[in-house]
Amino acid sequence: MAKLKTLIVDDEPGIRSGINRILRNFTVGYPFMDEDFEFDLIEAATGEEAIEILDREQIDIVLLDNKLPGIDGMEVLEDINKKQMDVAVMMITSYASLELAIKATKNGAYNFSPKPFTPDELRASMENIAKHLFLKRMTRRMQQEGKSVRFQFLSVLSHELKSPLNAIEGYLKMMQDRQVGNNLEDYDKMVDRSLVRIKGMRNLIMDLLDLTKIESGKKKREIKKIDLNDVAKMAVDTMEPYAIQRNVKVHVDIQHEAYIKADTEEIEIIFNNLISNAIKYNKDNGEVFVSIKSLNGDVIIKVEDTGIGMSEEETASIFQEFVRIKNQKTRTITGSGLGLSIIKKIIDESGGEISVESKPDQGSTFTVKLPKSPVNI
């Protein structure tokens, strides 16, 4: 049970004890809240006393009478406003006028209630205030969490961008110092590695641009009728040189009805990423099976490899940004760590699903389910 500290400000003791009685055993709960709220009640007889309590304690709600012996409710409200306190104020007054209501609202009062009120009216108001406070605080927390996710992304990104620069700079310095003598061929490995790192960095930047376009929603989606067989074949052709190098055979199981309405570029990104991964993380002389099947309103795309596979723990994190499985088997394989997170974003936005099954040393199977017609358009 969460508590909302509620300050009752009224010079009439009868009103204060009346409110106290109504709210003492009253709780507020909504289905979307983790827990119910109850009200922890504090009383103040004057505006001055109210300000003193507000300065001293973390108050959530103020039930504020306007007509008070010393400074009036309006002045208390102005003080709360000036100090930017995170408080919801409900003005309660018997001399309710439109002018006062407007002034109070302008000064940040959440609600305005005339006196006398029935217990039910008060409870209804308290329900609204509790809901308002809950949502306001939840929103703020989510924004802060969003910021920290962003921050983490940037810190990993800067690490991923700086590492290749450090590596290339290191090799150049070794060459500058002629560290392994004057025989040019002895520097071949350093040149090769520098080129590999530059390529990796370029891929990272390209992936990053894709990701940014998808995330910002700026990427214009052109929905067309696409034959998935064509896209699959094209992706296989693109990856062929790499497959030949590793002697990996890629089989495509073509189906008659494999049309989908989607953005061509996005579908290409999905196929290219999955097939290139299946080759990259395969073993020499391995195989890749690509199949496309139609199931009710969806198409099911499966990309299966006979590669190095992943542990259960590894498959759990594989769709997150910058997650790359690092071990002895993957140390020479380059990748940005963004490919799968990009295709997951595309698939999520199309109302589809992606899943993976994998066994270490046996291989992985990625399964994509996409609706034949886009959902979120």
Next chain:
Amino acid sequence: MKTERKKIFLVDDDMDYLFQIKANIEKMDYEVVTAESQKDAEEKLAEFKPDLAIVDLMMENEDSGFIVSYKIKKKYPQVPVIIATAVTAETGYTFDLSSPDERQWIKADLYLDKSIRKDQLHREIRRLLKE
């Protein structure tokens, strides 16, 4: 007779960086043992005792370096550990080890930026090895 060279344990998941630093440190006349991951490092630590360790911060996880450092210190409290990282000022990942509190949980003796110059690195190694 020449005394045995001191062993420096290098842990970094970037194979290029590892290759370069290894070459540089070998030139300083130390023996170098390398590991490419937190896991690899833990396995190697079971087999030998380094005289000093230089550990990359971000490997399998963002805090792998801390964990390796912690494990080295637990087993060999006297072995100096340097944590090296490529991310510092840009990301706010800054922590110097000046307060006793920080020294206690970041079990490392020194925290270095990866772009440190060879001669600076050599100086720090010699200082920590009390040479």
